Amino acid sequence: MTVTLADVAAHARVSPATVSRVLNGNYPVAAATRERVLRAVSELDYVVNGPASALAAATSDLVGILVNDIADPFFGIMAGAAQAHLNTPSDASAPIRTNAERLAVVCNTGGSPARELTYLTLLQRQRAAAVILTGGAIEDAEHSAAVAAKLARLAEAGTRIVLCGRPALGGAEFVHATLSFDNRAGARRLTGHLLSLGHRRIGYVAGPAERTTTRHRLEGHREALAAAGAADDPALVLHGSYDRASGRAAAARLLSAAPDLTAIVAANDTIALGVCAEARERGLRIPEDLSVAGFDDLPSATDAVPALTTVRLPLYEAGARAGALAAGAGAAGHVEVVPAELVVRGSTGVVRAG
Amino acid sequence: MTVTLADVAAHARVSPATVSRVLNGNYPVAAATRERVLRAVSELDYVVNGPASALAAATSDLVGILVNDIADPFFGIMAGAAQAHLNTPSDASAPIRTNAERLAVVCNTGGSPARELTYLTLLQRQRAAAVILTGGAIEDAEHSAAVAAKLARLAEAGTRIVLCGRPALGGAEFVHATLSFDNRAGARRLTGHLLSLGHRRIGYVAGPAERTTTRHRLEGHREALAAAGAADDPALVLHGSYDRASGRAAAARLLSAAPDLTAIVAANDTIALGVCAEARERGLRIPEDLSVAGFDDLPSATDAVPALTTVRLPLYEAGARAGALAAGAGAAGHVEVVPAELVVRGSTGVVRAG
DNA sequence: TACCCTGTAGAAAGCGCTTTCTATGCACTG
């Protein structure tokens, strides 16, 4: 039914071994022979049997990218960049297999710890070449331990582990590379910026409490307040999910409870957009009546009116780098902190007199 | 090094065949034996070797979901829904493999024809159980033929092909199921709504010219104009990409060239948001001075201020259904047109007097 | 001329599973 390597060998009048060698290009084959084999491959329209080759070679070309929410551009950008750097289309149709021919796939955990583990098992089953974990981790001792154990087993079986935008796993030498975002410093700078504009009553719309990203950003915010000697009123901090609706709802509660707020910092741009929507609804001008700031610098931050002051995270670059690392670049054990840069735009301004 | 099925068999003092049967649950095994095997599995922390099992059984549990742009919620929602319905976490940790244990992965083509083909080859190589193609197709005879040929070969090898939000492939009986969006009717209704509000000078910001989705929506728009006997001025139609920046730029051109416009229809919600931004920038009130409408009914359409009048596409439901179909549900050759429903919100209003 | 090295290709042994075919025990039935 389907064409096998043996068929190609017969067609080219060589042994299966030779065909394999031509296809993998890891052994000298005479030019004339190679030529004959390649012709047979294209004439028969042969496609390697992945499972068979993975079994025999004990390696696979599958790379899994785990994301929390596939519908969120934050993850989409990173995943897309990683994918682009893991797989180069130009080589795709060629019969010779190259390093660029990896099947990079994204797995959507939806933020569920159980699904995260499921996908890890599924990838382990496929003997994946690498796994990239993106975004904040869940802060639950049991789950963290389970993930760490799973990753250790994966690494043991030869799977490269790369963390992208995730805090480093303490003492986990099986992690090939870690790119963690400097969320804390970014948040500190952002709130520092607001303080320097004269704001003192600043609301904060945080993400889900159990995520590391949420905690780090909030801590940075608090550190900035403390450094400036500003009051840190717990009532001005509200937790929610990382989406627009949550931002809008939180803004509504914040603005009702504390009408004296002059600024609201959101844990990410999407939340910030929700905050802006609520402010507009209440007739508050941005930034004259209320300054609003986000985090991540997603495309929508630039497009908003007014454009959002935010903290730029080089998501594309980080994703691309994670892809390269997953492909084997860099020395094992590499840990890198990706800087978070303050980007001041129109949504923040000096606090209004009085 | 890694635990194999033979190790489990030895540990449980049974034959490898028995272990395989317990794990696959497709053959009667005495309760006591099964019990012993399962204990061995968990004691040794055994994980099936996917490639080996795929090779032996000539099937795999890989399902590929091809999307045009992973950073676009339009695709993210469909892909997430499909993924959720292809893989149930509750069964994941259990040693017994169930139907729900598929590795559903999304592949980002980035709209590139070459990458689309690449991914198809990669999935063919893995002997994927199913492939879901989402979103509009590219209208290029050569590429369409290449894709159709590829799909035919995949189907021949046992891969189920499902189209989601894609026009049916003419005469392609190898497609397991097709869910196509009724873009034309949706667009017709949307423009009809605007016409009924008295609008006659309506701008249209279309997507990339070479995509089926773009063409169908534009055709629906024109059909509505024709049906109402309204003029169809080609100068009022601008093509661009499906993103916010493109919408904003197009709106700028449209509003400058034709200040008498009373409404702008965008090919999707993201473009519409860009149009709104530009209108706001120019001091035009929505909908008093300008009505704006989108398409898709993404979450951001609801959250916009004012909320966007749009055409609702049941993306989640369609994605979920595509997942089920890819999992084997439904009879082969199933073709279904997913209705597109007009959703009137605040961004459209009666044309202003004078 | 004898020898060895280098370049190239084939033979064959798995990789870790699944599955058919076969074997065994045991409970029935007549």
Place this chain on the structure above:
DNA sequence: CAGTGCATAGAAAGCGCTTTCTACAGGGTA
């Protein structure tokens, strides 16, 4: 008590590749 059938488990033959080991030319070198 022999005969039949069912329930359960093992043996073994692959699935389609990769890769080590081996083989054989032909061309230097001594």
